[in-house]
Amino acid sequence: MSNTNTKAKxxxxxxxxxxxxxxxxxPIAVRNNCQSGQWVIGDTDYGSKxxxxxxxxxxxxxxxxxxxxxxxxxxxFVAESGELPQGVLMVTYIKSRSxxxxxxxxxxxxxxxxxxxxxxxxxxxxxxxxxKPDENGVVKPINYxxxxxxxxxxxxxxIIHQAAAVLSEESNLSRMIDLEGSRKMVCLDDLSPNETxxxxxxxxxxxxxxxxxxxxxxxxTALPSENEPVATALSS
Numbered sequence: 448m449s450n451t452n453t454k455a456k457x458x459x460x461x462x463x464x465x466x467x468x469x470x471x472x473x474p475i476a477v478r479n480n481c482q483s484g485q486w487v488i489g490d491t492d493y494g495s496k497x498x499x500x501x502x503x504x505x506x507x508x509x510x511x512x513x514x515x516x517x518x519x520x521x522x523x524f525v526a527e528s529g530e531l532p533q534g535v536l537m538v539t540y541i542k543s544r545s546x547x548x549x550x551x552x553x554x555x556x557x558x559x560x561x562x563x564x565x566x567x568x569x570x571x572x573x574x575x576x577x578x579k580p581d582e583n584g585v586v587k588p589i590n591y592x593x594x595x596x597x598x599x600x601x602x603x604x605x606i607i608h609q610a611a612a613v614l615s616e617e618s619n620l621s622r623m624i625d626l627e628g629s630r631k632m633v634c635l636d637d638l639s640p641n642e643t644x645x646x647x648x649x650x651x652x653x654x655x656x657x658x659x660x661x662x663x664x665x666x667x668t669a670l671p672s673e674n675e676p677v678a679t680a681l682s683s
Contacts, residue, residue: 468525468609469535470619476628477531477539484572484592486531497529498569500606502536502614503623508647509632511540516650519632520546523623527567527606536613538625544593545570552596567601570594 463469478487486493503523511519520541526533541549556563572592579589601607613619633650635643 463534466605466609467534468606468613470613470622471535472622474622474625474628475532475535475537476625477537479539479541479545479570479572479594481591481593484574486529488531488537494530495572497531498527498567499524500527500610501564501568502610506635507540507629507632508635508643508650509629511628511632514542516647517542518546518647520549521625521629524568525606525610536623538623538628540628541594544575545596548594549596552598556598563598565601565607566598569597569599571597 475488477493480487480492483492484495486495486497501522501524503521505521507519507521508517509519510516522539522541523536524539525536531537552568553563556566571594573595575591575593577589577591578586580586633646635646638646
């Protein structure tokens, strides 16, 4: 007769080792909702506060949701505080004001001789007011949110050691491709400024969906490449 009080061992999905980061096989997409000022996974809100470590940044151009022909920043990150799941690699996209402010912050940290990926990023939702026509063409006032970015040096380096371990494994890097989120986008990481400008002009003046599908089928730059400076800095 078996002892039902004995803890059985079963291995279906696997588990995250202690003192390590989980890299899901299917990316966990986090949306920074510009209408509510909340972080969202699926239909679930995870509050407005988070601090994060960024493991990879890539530039994209294309369509996501209802936003078309737009420059995007793709962030692969681990939450260190807030309501989002912690210890798990996730992906989000930023654009417009949020992307511009992120680029400002990156440049200001780099100017001080520091690799930004070694610190903690703290995005904050900032409320704006504007106007937008409704479905009948009547212009109405609206409120929306963008992300204002802050950066601080860290005192606990355990996450950085775990991040370096993730970035050193080819199997993890192969999972850091968001096929669903970027399926109507083109990665700009390996393109020159002139090539980027030509690509954006071509998207604007043609059927963007058809162009993206064509590029994805024939051009390696349609897939995200490694962010070498970040990977190198974290692995050192």
